[in-house]
Amino acid sequence: MSVNVKEEPVLAPNCDVVENSELEVLNGDEESKLEDYGTCVDVITERVNQLEQNVVEVEQFYSTKDGAGQTNTSKSNSGGKKVAMSQPSKCSSAGKEKTRGKHVSSPELMRQFATIIRQIAQQKWAWPFLEPVDVEGLGLDDYHKVIEKPMDLGTIRTKMEGSEYSNVREIYADVRLVFKNAMRYNEEKHDVYVMAESLLEKFEEKWLTIMPKLVEEEKKQAEEEAQDRASKQLAVEAAQAEKARDLSNELYEIDQELEKLREIVVQKCRKLSTQEKKGLSAALGRLSPEDLSKALKMVSEGNPHFPAGAPEVELDIDLQSDVTLWRLKVFVQEALKAANKSSGGGTNAQNNNNGGEMNKTAAKRRREITEAIKANKVKKAKKA
Numbered sequence: 001m002s003v004n005v006k007e008e009p010v011l012a013p014n015c016d017v018v019e020n021s022e023l024e025v026l027n028g029d030e031e032s033k034l035e036d037y038g039t040c041v042d043v044i045t046e047r048v049n050q051l052e053q054n055v056v057e058v059e060q061f062y063s064t065k066d067g068a069g070q071t072n073t074s075k076s077n078s079g080g081k082k083v084a085m086s087q088p089s090k091c092s093s094a095g096k097e098k099t100r101g102k103h104v105s106s107p108e109l110m111r112q113f114a115t116i117i118r119q120i121a122q123q124k125w126a127w128p129f130l131e132p133v134d135v136e137g138l139g140l141d142d143y144h145k146v147i148e149k150p151m152d153l154g155t156i157r158t159k160m161e162g163s164e165y166s167n168v169r170e171i172y173a174d175v176r177l178v179f180k181n182a183m184r185y186n187e188e189k190h191d192v193y194v195m196a197e198s199l200l201e202k203f204e205e206k207w208l209t210i211m212p213k214l215v216e217e218e219k220k221q222a223e224e225e226a227q228d229r230a231s232k233q234l235a236v237e238a239a240q241a242e243k244a245r246d247l248s249n250e251l252y253e254i255d256q257e258l259e260k261l262r263e264i265v266v267q268k269c270r271k272l273s274t275q276e277k278k279g280l281s282a283a284l285g286r287l288s289p290e291d292l293s294k295a296l297k298m299v300s301e302g303n304p305h306f307p308a309g310a311p312e313v314e315l316d317i318d319l320q321s322d323v324t325l326w327r328l329k330v331f332v333q334e335a336l337k338a339a340n341k342s343s344g345g346g347t348n349a350q351n352n353n354n355g356g357e358m359n360k361t362a363a364k365r366r367r368e369i370t371e372a373i374k375a376n377k378v379k380k381a382k383k384a
Contacts, residue, residue: 040261044254051254054247061240103218105168109210113168114160116206117175121153123202125195129153129178146185151177168214175203262323272325277317280325283332284315291335298327 105113120126132152135143144150156174165171182196272280284295293308299315300308302324307313317325 044257044261047250047254051247051250054243058240058244058247061236103169103221104166105214106217109168109213109217110160110165112210112213113171116203116210117153117156117160117171119206120175120199120203121157123199125199126153128192128195129182129199140185143185147181149177149181151181153178168210172207176200179203262327271322272329276329277325280329280332281315281317283336284328286339287332287335288339291331291339294335295328295331298331299324302327 121130129152131154133140133143133150135141151174153175156171156178159165159174160171179196179200182192183200186193186196188194284292287295296306296308296313296315299320300306302321303319306315320328
């Protein structure tokens, strides 16, 4: 019979380890023994609940971290096109410039760009673009229907003086918008269209002169931001790793304290009689395969050399420790009680149909265990 070992639930607390003095109190007055034992159990249970919350937090952190990594990988392999930085050209659009990120330009670069705007504003054809378009005065009733976002060099200068721009690319987009609006509203042969086209070309040429410094600044800032993010992530992961180590240590300490409590309780209990051991042996034969696997697991916890997972095992009740015997006794009683309740909940017809088969299976298990115990006693007798 193959046995699938199922481990018992892991306890998880997060308060101080129960001191030996708390355990030793069980050796005192017999009348307060059970009450003191219950107090120790309550303390450990509270620690278990607190530590379980911390375990969940650590698990969520690592599951989220792994999920984010998988998401990024899937996106990179999805075949979608990525926007790459290309060499600046005269036909660069304002929309592409807005995808550059939140780079903050240096004061020096902002001053250089202000000089470029001043030079453009001083051109002889710049006068139509220095102030907002006088829509009412010029009778341009459809201007706001054609132009969604009006812009002029005077408004740009005011925004620069008020520090409303943080990136020269934002200013660059607004300057281009001034001339693009004029070219959109006016026909190609119109004087304003020709003036705007000429100034835009000169502006693009001057823009190229500061592009190398801008790209260098953006690259440096991107590296610094990436390094800062990596440092923060490493700090978070280190904190979580330390928390996980602390949880592991506390779990081990709790396990040790529970084992001490178990041993103390068993020491206070009487030893199982020969008749009780025989009854326990018979009761093991009535367990379901799953419960039997759990019982054999308990035996292996008390005796690491016991082959709980072997197809066939020989269990000598007399060789087991008192702790193991009492654990088995309590477990078997609860398991059989639960099995009786579940079997009694069905209909009479189901009981009649399944009763014969269950009896055969239970009898077979009893015979197997009884024969194994007898064979083991014969071996002991021969050795003696």
